[in-house]
Amino acid sequence: MTTESAQEFYGRWARLYDFVARRTPGIAGLRSRAAAACRLEPGDTVVEMGCGTGANLPYLRERVGPEGTVVGIDFTRPVLERARAATAASDNVHVLRGDATQPPIGRDGNGALDAVADGNAIDAVLATFVVGMLADPAGAVDDWCDLVGPDGTVVLANAARSREWYAPPVNAVFRAIVVLSTPPTTQLRYENEPHLRLDEKIDAAHARLRERAVAVADETHVFGVVRLTAGRLE
Numbered sequence: 001m002t003t004e005s006a007q008e009f010y011g012r013w014a015r016l017y018d019f020v021a022r023r024t025p026g027i028a029g030l031r032s033r034a035a036a037a038c039r040l041e042p043g044d045t046v047v048e049m050g051c052g053t054g055a056n057l058p059y060l061r062e063r064v065g066p067e068g069t070v071v072g073i074d075f076t077r078p079v080l081e082r083a084r085a086a087t088a089a090s091d092n093v094h095v096l097r098g099d100a101t102q103p104p105i106g107r108d109g110n111g112a113l114d115a116v117a118d119g120n121a122i123d124a125v126l127a128t129f130v131v132g133m134l135a136d137p138a139g140a141v142d143d144w145c146d147l148v149g150p151d152g153t154v155v156l157a158n159a160a161r162s163r164e165w166y167a168p169p170v171n172a173v174f175r176a177i178v179v180l181s182t183p184p185t186t187q188l189r190y191e192n193e194p195h196l197r198l199d200e201k202i203d204a205a206h207a208r209l210r211e212r213a214v215a216v217a218d219e220t221h222v223f224g225v226v227r228l229t230a231g232r233l234e
């Protein structure tokens, strides 16, 4: 998926995506679990890459409390507008337009953290259902690992083919969902199946996080389709 087609797709379907992102059965528990895996303390700073309509932001805000800072980054304007509207009441939740592979947050030439992070170290980076859309998912994970401070955490959650014993019917449904949600949605046969490309990208991203981290927690959810990896950095 190119940058333009991703922005066009999520921009056009922002309202529907928002509904799915918040109301899919089981999704609230998964988002709460992903926020918990970030190992945040009150007052911490957390950045969500590809925050979409902001469905994770309330869970992150709850973890860092009123003294902490939550930053959501996404490059699709209509989804960001929904995220901004949903978090308008919290002045410590910032929603920024930018590319998750070159996040508009980080250290300046002197190593100081910029204004959005209020000069604080970034304690955690979260990315849910995003790395499968990146050209170089492992490279992005490397950059996110570099962005968090000492003892920081990077958490990835992604949908990929199940590896459970009951996987075949689950994976058939998963393939249909991926094909329908990958532009163009009209093709029935692909030379390079989108759900297999997605799996490769997700494997590469989670593997890189495991390599970089000094401690790793791996979990699966929703019949093994959602993989969550949390890595603590040095």
Ligand SMILES: C[S@@+](CC[C@H](N)C(=O)[O-])C[C@H]1O[C@@H](n2cnc3c(N)ncnc32)[C@H](O)[C@@H]1O
Pocket (backbone or CB within 6 Å): 006, 007, 010, 021, 049, 050, 051, 052, 053, 054, 055, 056, 073, 074, 075, 076, 079, 098, 099, 100, 101, 127, 128, 129, 130, 133, 134
């Ligand atoms: C499947 S949605 C997931 C949104 C959110 N993380 C969630 O869990 O609901 C993927 C989001 O990633 C964003 N995205 C994809 N690639 C991006 C990039 N390189 N930089 C910023 N946002 C990106 C898209 O605009 C879209 O909002």
